[in-house]
Amino acid sequence: MDSTRKYAFTWSLLGDIEAGRPNLGPNLRMEVYRLMQFCFRDVLEQHYGAAETDRLFYEAGTLAGREFYKNAFESKPETFNTLILELQKKLKELGMAILRVEETDLENLQFTLTMAEDLDCSGLPELGYEVCVYDEGFLSGILEEFTGRPFKVREVDCWCTSERTCRFEARPSESSLETFPETQRAG
Numbered sequence: 001m002d003s004t005r006k007y008a009f010t011w012s013l014l015g016d017i018e019a020g021r022p023n024l025g026p027n028l029r030m031e032v033y034r035l036m037q038f039c040f041r042d043v044l045e046q047h048y049g050a051a052e053t054d055r056l057f058y059e060a061g062t063l064a065g066r067e068f069y070k071n072a073f074e075s076k077p078e079t080f081n082t083l084i085l086e087l088q089k090k091l092k093e094l095g096m097a098i099l100r101v102e103e104t105d106l107e108n109l110q111f112t113l114t115m116a117e118d119l120d121c122s123g124l125p126e127l128g129y130e131v132c133v134y135d136e137g138f139l140s141g142i143l144e145e146f147t148g149r150p151f152k153v154r155e156v157d158c159w160c161t162s163e164r165t166c167r168f169e170a171r172p173s174e175s176s177l178e179t180f181p182e183t184q185r186a187g
């Protein structure tokens with residue numbers, strides 16, 4: 001591990017929530033999550049521009065997806081179907097999203113997934129562009145850990161583009177964190 005790092009992520013950083021919040025418990029209101037996420041995005045954009053901000057959110061999502069995969073399941077899913085069933089259960093239990101699979105091409109590892117009632121965009125004003133970059137990364141991290149291959153995930157429909165669910169296309173990529181086309185985020 002890099003000893004110069006101050007903020008390297010470990011799952012233990014999530015802490016003992018039961019001990020730490022005996023009165024408030026593990027839940028918080030959606031506004032709090034969105035307040036933090038959208039303020040982070042605002043400040044990052046001012047410092048680094050929109051494209052770099054998206055890249056950073058994607059990368060953070062990928063890290064989160066990888067760590068989630070390694071830590072959130074009691075045992076590692078053995079098949080894609082088991083993975084999806086376990087994920088559906090876990091994401092619902094955590095109040096993260098309602099996950100569905102629309103298309104599965106196991107031979108080419110290409111998938112179309114939807115996440116409804118998600119944390120990042122459900123109920124937002126219509127913006128004309130997709131906003132769930134963190135979720136793209138999150139799904140890519142999970143798929144990378146599951147398959148052992150780099151993945152690229154791109155959101156093709158979003159609450160913010162007037163859909164009522166977020167839709168993601170996933171496929172293997174040349175390298176991890178391969179960037180999506182810059183033009184995608186024009187808005």
Ligand SMILES: [Zn+2]
Binds near residue numbers: 155157165
């Ligand atoms: Zn979305």
